[in-house]
Amino acid sequence: MADIRDVAQRAGCSIATVSRALNSPHLVRPETLARVQAAALELKFRPNALGRQLRGERTGLIGVMLPTLGNPVFADCLEGIEAAIEGTGRRLLLVTTQYDPERERNAIETLLQQRVDGLLLTLADAEHSALVDDLDAEGVPCQLVYNDAPQRPCVSVDNRAAAAQGVAMLIEAGHRDIVMVTGALHASDRAKRRYLGYGDAMQAAGLTPLPAFEIDFNSGARGERVREWLARRERDGVRPTALFCSNDLLALGVMRALREAGLRVPDDMSVLGFDGLAVGELLSPTLATVVQPSVEIGRHAAQRLLAQIDGRSDGRPSADASVPHDASLAHALILPHEIRRGGTVAAPPHKSHAPGSPDAEPGASPVSK
Amino acid sequence: MADIRDVAQRAGCSIATVSRALNSPHLVRPETLARVQAAALELKFRPNALGRQLRGERTGLIGVMLPTLGNPVFADCLEGIEAAIEGTGRRLLLVTTQYDPERERNAIETLLQQRVDGLLLTLADAEHSALVDDLDAEGVPCQLVYNDAPQRPCVSVDNRAAAAQGVAMLIEAGHRDIVMVTGALHASDRAKRRYLGYGDAMQAAGLTPLPAFEIDFNSGARGERVREWLARRERDGVRPTALFCSNDLLALGVMRALREAGLRVPDDMSVLGFDGLAVGELLSPTLATVVQPSVEIGRHAAQRLLAQIDGRSDGRPSADASVPHDASLAHALILPHEIRRGGTVAAPPHKSHAPGSPDAEPGASPVSK
């Protein structure tokens, strides 16, 4: 593989001139420039980015760490990131962590060793993660994605408020027995905040928040577990009429389980998701959900990161320059969410639950409180 | 940021010893090793991968180029790739092209400049792309993903056979008027092959293949176009009873359009997809589709690429060594597809349109041949 020296020789000039011809053509006499370009072409010269990166202060590499791409919400976000860096000559170094905190740590270290100019991260739990503090202390440009931690540089929706609003819609539709279904709660700070929002909405309506129904995402026995859980609740006489799922993918899984259990959505059970996956709108009935602008989240995060990177005088992380160029980049950017009404939410089944009236109405769920 | 020299100084040894301590600890006296490690820790030394990569013959970087992540089929594949490199100490450099041939060319060049050890690519059109030949000529390890070009190093399903089998299922269900719906046909060699497969199945059943209905993926007016097209066909008296969509995403879009047009699936129209997206199974009715093992495609492609890379004596692309270590890596790996029967396919509606035979046989499709 031809290197800059070969080109120089062929063009009859020094390597410095070749470098200039490539990077600052205006500094080179047109004649020389032409000779260099011709030589480069003939030799199929492909500049080695490593050399430049080692020398320079920037690599043009952006590190992206996401939990998984199996959930379109992250893939969408990545599309937004890609869109934002498109044309900037930057490249993406991608790692997924499967929500594993240890992999998070390793992945970040790896990215840093490659000398990425900045990081775009979705952490399992941003607020309690020392990682971000470390990065901050080291002066590594970094934006969190989806994590909403008010004091951190991040781009997200207000998960708590958004969830509350979604649940409020369920309540408005007449539901009182609403249960939140989540993947492993501990795995995601988003889910936790959404659960708080669920609680807010319930209490605001004078209802008692119920414990979340945690269901392992990765277990194949999802349908079974849901059915089993429903049966148990049925026995206890407290079958909910609506389920608020902590994300759309989970909602889809739950809906299938319900179907397998012989329950119709929304006739027997309403379902509300969170994320706003595009496929939700293609379903029938369409999935009611709390929409977060995933692509925009990715795009904004990337834009902020780029601003942060460009804001530094030198490209290298500087431990002392703890003040970003624009201080607002150091704090959360909360994008607007949206409630998407959909066919999966309807009024609860006929027999309504007058509080305090314990009459056993056939086919109806008794009331809580 | 501390470099290897700083560590050496602090540990009271030479940089060579530090390097050894890090990369070949067994070559270093335990005492020294400990000192180095301590020094590295105290200085928060983070080895600069660029230095190593510039020096060495491998970067550990794998270039991945996909059309988009908006289609889960590619995100799934990427998950497979990730899974395959997990634990190998390799990293992924990711680029998406939005099916744009020019971006393909640029992206590859960019990846090559970063000195990736190999490439994993999905091209718009693999068979007629000079790109792969160039790469091959340059000796860059490379595997195509999804593209099925028998003579090329790639991992895919047999799109033609798979499509034929899917369409055969439709025919078996009683359909005769089957139209294939595709995104821009020219944009994807997969779609072309699937159309061939459609033709195969139709002819094998003595039916006349119809022109494909091409519909722009990115146009927002999808629903409208589908309705309009249906209306036209209706006027012509040749309304199809089944649609074979060139991919699942398209199938979902089409189904929505049908719904908006007041047609029920599968009662009024059967729909068959291609890809086997997980969400298809979560729908109701579940999406009938030709399943390709996306994650496995990604995983195998990555594994083959790694084998190819490791097979080379030197890590650098060598123009002459056109023969891979294992010659089979130079040819297609065709993974098995699968027909997923689903609720979107049923027998055609009662009034069938027998070509030439105007008698309306209730409830039965005329027989071919």
Add this chain to the structure above:
DNA sequence: TTGAAAGCGCTAACAA
């Protein structure tokens, strides 16, 4: 407008 030369941080001979 061009060239010579000094590294960027690291690895790997080769010597000691």
Add this chain to the structure above:
DNA sequence: TTGTTAGCGCTTTCAA
């Protein structure tokens, strides 16, 4: 077992 040293391919002063 350790150190010295020569680069990997490039950019960028500094001089000419």
